[in-house]
Amino acid sequence: MKIAIKNPAPIGPNLEKWGDYHFGLALAKSLEKLGATVVQHFWPNWDDDDGEDMVILLRGKRSYTPPPSKLSLIWIISHPGTIKYDEISKFDMVYVASETHYKAIRSLPGLTVDVARQCTDTSVFFADGQDKLRRDVSFVANSRGVRREVLSWAVGAGTPVHVVGRHWGNLGLGHLVKSQYIDNDALPGFYRRTRLTLNDHWSDMAHFGYINNRIFDCLACGTPILTDEFSELRTVCGDGILYASDMDSFGAAIEEYLLDYPSVLGRAQQLWQRIGANYSFDARAAQIWDWATTTHSLRNSLCYDAGGVRTASSEPLTSIIGKAVDALRKAGVTREVQTLHLCPTPWGTSSLFANKEISYLSGGFGRGPWHVLMDSQMGGLADKHFDMIVIEPTDNLAELVGQDQVGFAKRLASKLNKDGVVIAPSAQAKTLFTGWKGVKADMATPFALLQPKAPKA
Known part of the structure; x- marks a missing residue:
């Protein structure tokens, strides 16, 4: 079966700096292991047709109407607040990256819906057992013009943070930035040498229960995480990670990290041992492939x-x-x-x-x-x-x-x-x-x- 991934990463000199670019590559690699032929159509070339049997839309900021003649799947991985029924009803399968969102739309007429949370590429994001070499608290994120709460809490708590990302200078946080950008190829090694990673979610992601892929990237590298909290994240990760919802809870989490790091590290690594097999691109590709081959076979009958x-x-x-x-x-x-x-x-x-x-x-x-x-x-x-x-x-x-x-x-x-x-x-x-x-x-x-x-x- 030939599959075209409609990838929202825009064509241009910064194509490979988009997370969606690497997300699509990892998914394609895992689908190809199962026997698929995969092509990527980057934005705005979504009208391209390479004779594919199926299209997969990675739904971030951009919507798309699939051709009725092809098997179609939309995987909503971000910006869930922008999703409309008229859009998703045109797809044969709707994957949402949270149980919360699934429960909200599963009964709508004419939809076939399933849960497919975000995941990681375990062929590159993995632990190497060299935990004694870990250093620093890190935060890999761009500001997008917003003073992110988790970083504000860190500053307020006096916690030194190694920030990788752009546009922090205008918010008075430029002194925390060690580099503007890290290559995706270098990111796994960076996480493997980090003692603790800070993480947060955009409000619509948390509201709809969407867990971002940084959680799974870090856990796969054996790296503890301190993150904002919402119900679905706690359901998936339990006490395997640290949570904060305000300055006080952030300070308490940092204190636990400083005073009992072996326990914090051990819980994170035990969590990944329990859930890791279900949060890889190989697992998501198998889920897609099982549905696609069965449905494609039926359509050809x-x-x-x-x-x-x-x-x-x-x-x-x-x-x-x-x-x-x-x-x-x-x-x-x-x-x-x-x-x-x-x-x-x-x-x-x-x-x-x-x-x-x-x-x-x-x-x-x-x-x-x-x-x-x-x-x-x-x-x-x-x-x-x-x-x-x-x-x-x-x-x-x-x-x-x-x-x-x-x-x-x-x-x-x-x-x-x-x-x-x-x-x-x-x-x-x-x-x-x-x-x-x-x-x-x-x-x-x-x-x-x-x-x-x-x-x-």
């Missing part, structure tokens, strides 16, 4: 119905599945209901899995995320085996069946037990299952419950 995906809902199907199971029980079926699910969607699969009375097998025409690869003859399935066959809505079904509608219905009927039933989209039931019991039922409902007519004695 003959079962895929692009028109129906966005409007799919599990509620009508859940209801009629319950009715079908009740009917089978009344007919004398006492075992688990043997069920074949044709052309499954995630919504339909969840409906069937939710019913504990069902023994589940999925099948599709062409390669896809199902158990059995079938052809139109359904020759690989046992006759008179299934109590229930569930067919999901897809405009491709008529094309698959072709002119042999009567033959298809007969083959389907041959797979059913004596009292077996078929759940099919009402719109297609009239055409494909003419003469079956139930076809004249209420066709205003999305699904029909059908049975082949018993042969005359």
Whole structure:
């Protein structure tokens, strides 16, 4: 699969100084390990098309509308306060970098949402065990014209800080700056020689629960952190890092750092041992790759119905599945209901899995995320085996069946037990299952419950 990363780092002489540039490179490297071919499109060249199958938008300051013809994923890694529903609803998958944000939007209609917090490149950010060589309290950040609270607290507490960053002079803090910029290649070594790193979050990041990647970069290097605090950060890091919310708590944290550094260092390193495997780019790439390959496979199968995906809902199907199971029980079926699910969607699969009375097998025409690869003859399935066959809505079904509608219905009927039933989209039931019991039922409902007519004695 070919993937294009829409990277917000702007093309120009300072391209490689942007954090987004290195974020995109690390993600690309991890995706390529899994077999992807990856290209990067830097701002403003987001309209470039290299024949990719999928686009990933790293959503920072800039929005983007993906082409409908390509699989699309938006990963919101910063500036969550600028996100609008109309923007993210155009993507097939929405990754948000916090559980807090996930809970806020997961129930919005038409969205598929998952949590993918920020992470680090563990191939370059790692501890070397040389903790005796650590020196200084550091802060790597640009001012952006703001006197950052954590640095103000440090000054107020009389804590010497080694600052790396730009635009501090106008705020009266230029005397703390040791260098304006540090190369990304040198940053891991810098953290490995730092005794304590100061960290803070922009207000919108903290409000939405977004943990910045400096936390994970430092932890991966075995470096203790003193940071501002919010609920999600405490949930993830617990007492593995130090927190401050005002001058007093900053002073208390610095005192703990000075008086009990072995404990502060040990807690940080133990925290990374516990969580590190889940906060690497390799872990995020695996999460993306698993979703992308499954979804891409489905789209390339003959079962895929692009028109129906966005409007799919599990509620009508859940209801009629319950009715079908009740009917089978009344007919004398006492075992688990043997069920074949044709052309499954995630919504339909969840409906069937939710019913504990069902023994589940999925099948599709062409390669896809199902158990059995079938052809139109359904020759690989046992006759008179299934109590229930569930067919999901897809405009491709008529094309698959072709002119042999009567033959298809007969083959389907041959797979059913004596009292077996078929759940099919009402719109297609009239055409494909003419003469079956139930076809004249209420066709205003999305699904029909059908049975082949018993042969005359």
